[in-house]
Amino acid sequence: MESGSIQVTETPLVLFVLRRADDALILGHRLSEWCGVAPAMEEDMALANMGLDLIGQARSLYAYAGEAEAVGHDEDAFAYCRDERAYRNLLLVEQPNGDFAKTMARQFLYAAFAYPYWRAMMGSADAMLSAIAAKSEKEMAYHLRYCAEWIVRLGDGTTTSHARATAAIEELWPFTGELFEVDGVERAAIAEGIGVDLETLRGAWRSSVAEILEKAALKMPADGWMQKGGRNGRHSEHLGHLLAELQYVQRAIPGAIW
Amino acid sequence: MAGSATPLWEVFIRSRNGLSHKHVGSLHAADATLALHAARDLYTRRGEGLSIWVVPSNAITASDPADKGMMFEPAASKIYRHPTFYEVPEEVGHM
Numbered sequence: 013m014e015s016g017s018i019q020v021t022e023t024p025l026v027l028f029v030l031r032r033a034d035d036a037l038i039l040g041h042r043l044s045e046w047c048g049v050a051p052a053m054e055e056d057m058a059l060a061n062m063g064l065d066l067i068g069q070a071r072s073l074y075a076y077a078g079e080a081e082a083v084g085h086d087e088d089a090f091a092y093c094r095d096e097r098a099y100r101n102l103l104l105v106e107q108p109n110g111d112f113a114k115t116m117a118r119q120f121l122y123a124a125f126a127y128p129y130w131r132a133m134m135g136s137a138d139a140m141l142s143a144i145a146a147k148s149e150k151e152m153a154y155h156l157r158y159c160a161e162w163i164v165r166l167g168d169g170t171t172t173s174h175a176r177a178t179a180a181i182e183e184l185w186p187f188t189g190e191l192f193e194v195d196g197v198e199r200a201a202i203a204e205g206i207g208v209d210l211e212t213l214r215g216a217w218r219s220s221v222a223e224i225l226e227k228a229a230l231k232m233p234a235d236g237w238m239q240k241g242g243r244n245g246r247h248s249e250h251l252g253h254l255l256a257e258l259q260y261v262q263r264a265i266p267g268a269i270w
Numbered sequence: 271m272a273g274s275a276t277p278l279w280e281v282f283i284r285s286r287n288g289l290s291h292k293h294v295g296s297l298h299a300a301d302a303t304l305a306l307h308a309a310r311d312l313y314t315r316r317g318e319g320l321s322i323w324v325v326p327s328n329a330i331t332a333s334d335p336a337d338k339g340m341m342f343e344p345a346a347s348k349i350y351r352h353p354t355f356y357e358v359p360e361e362v363g364h365m
Contacts, residue, residue, distance in 0.1 A: 052276065052298060053298075054297050054298060054299060054308035054311070054312060055308075057308075057311045057312050057315075058307065058308065058311040061311050061315065154310075157307075158307050161303055161304060161307065162304075165300065165301075165304070
């Protein structure tokens with residue numbers, strides 16, 4: 013691997029795949045930050061398991077992006093040798109863990125989207141993406157169930173847990189608009205039958221989120237101004253810090269393997 | 271740490287069809303649903319199971335180790351209860 017950052021040849025397919033790969037890697041890395049410090053051993057393992065599901069998805073997607081780009085970039089090159097602006101993940105997934113309620117809220121809002129997304133992607137005209145979707149769909153179904161149970165218990169729990177769950181949902185809500193953003197890259201994928209129209213998933217997402225929030229005695233925030241930019245490489249200040257830790261070894265000792 | 275808000279649960283896993291559920295360990299969880307999730311995450315990470323039971327530990331009535339003598343020793347002298355006294359005719363083959 014050459015030292016420094018790689019330049020990605022961003023064809024529509026490469027970009028389309030990298031967006032999903034980056035979502036999975038960044039969210040998986042966030043969950044890994046709980047390893048050893050979660051509120052209880054049972055939750056520690058559960059969060060690490062979900063993180064590993066996501067990092068597994070990221071690996072398959074990066075490998076496929078490398079194939080599509082066809083200039084010799086492997087999974088590690090995409091993960092460790094791209095700068096912040098080359099990352100295409102949703103702003104939602106890079107938001108810091110905060111307390112347990114915020115991590116659960118972030119995972120819940122993402123899983124409520126990713127489960128129907130991968131389900132729909134099982135019908136993708138791209139055989140590789142369809143296969144990755146079939147594996148991811150089951151994983152995200154479990155994430156959704158797990159997080160939904162916690163959201164209900166936190167929201168409908170003690171005064172403190174209710175306040176924390178409320179704060180978490182309200183803080184993360186402005187990042188949920190980006191889940192359904194359809195731009196040129198998405199439109200090209202939809203036209204080729206590779207991608208799915210994200211706008212068609214909004215209804216299912218809203219109703220599953222609304223159902224759980226109601227059970228949790230939490231208010232669904234009003235749709236106000238939505239923060240976007242992650243899909244085009246414009247990130248919140250948090251991603252740089254995350255990448256500094258994620259990429260440290262490869263940047264300090266380029267090409268290091270063990 | 272897990273206190274009284276998260277009582278103890280015993281976990282039983284059935285690894286294959288046709289086998290019975292086997293005790294694999296215990297965990298702390300607030301209620302049955304979360305206990306089932308935690309059991310999945312703690313005890314089936316390497317593909318160990320097809321079915322999980324979780325049981326509140328306090329629902330289990332256990333024998334007292336101090337009663338070992340009267341509970342189990344009387345069986346020790348009754349070796350005729352083992353099926354080793356019968357010779358299996360060769361024609362029967364592997365049983």
